[in-house]
Amino acid sequence: MDCIFCKIIAGEIPAVTVLDEELVLAFMDINPASRGHMLVIPKRHAESIFEISEGDLGAVIEAARRCAISAKEALKADGVTVLQFNGRASGQVVPHLHIHIMPRWENDGLSVSSWEMKPGDMGEIRDIAQKVKEQMSQSS
Ligand code: AMP
Ligand code: ZN
Numbered sequence: 650m651d652c653i654f655c656k657i658i659a660g661e662i663p664a665v666t667v668l669d670e671e672l673v674l675a676f677m678d679i680n681p682a683s684r685g686h687m688l689v690i691p692k693r694h695a696e697s698i699f700e701i702s703e704g705d706l707g708a709v710i711e712a713a714r715r716c717a718i719s720a721k722e723a724l725k726a727d728g729v730t731v732l733q734f735n736g737r738a739s740g741q742v743v744p745h746l747h748i749h750i751m752p753r754w755e756n757d758g759l760s761v762s763s764w765e766m767k768p769g770d771m772g773e774i775r776d777i778a779q780k781v782k783e784q785m786s787q788s789s
Contacts, residue, residue: 717731730759733749
């Protein structure tokens with residue numbers, strides 16, 4: 650499969666590894682948005698949250714938590730942004746699920762979430778919640 654992250658897992662492309670476990674690999678991002686920016690991925694290929702199994706996702710999230718805590722401690726960060734995109738429309742570029750771990754410092758100037766905070770229409774918010782709940786009860 651022509652997937653750059655699968656090639657990293659297979660050892661065909663070099664990466665600076667932070668964590669290598671049965672189900673999960675974590676490695677440094679080569680275009681770091683912040684000092685210590687790393688990616689946590691499942692070893693079994695899954696494009697996004699829509700395809701991955703609950704078991705593999707659980708392993709990835711649990712490893713992401715450990716990476717975030719260790720990066721915060723090791724780099725004396727003030728916080729850590731944890732980011733994950735699903736689908737091109739959301740900003741996903743590499744189609745192999747990955748969680749970004751970005752150590753952050755007060756006033757570091759990085760902008761990763763910049764939507765305008767303005768009150769929504771409560772009727773519409775309730776309608777949308779209802780639609781999602783109906784969908785969820787059909788899917789389970
Ligand atoms: P996105 O799909 O938008 O969440 O971003 C993909 C991320 O993968 C970017 O932050 C890239 O810098 C990173 N990336 C792409 N190729 C590599 C690579 N070979 N090694 C490490 N990071 C990579
Ligand atoms: Zn892959």
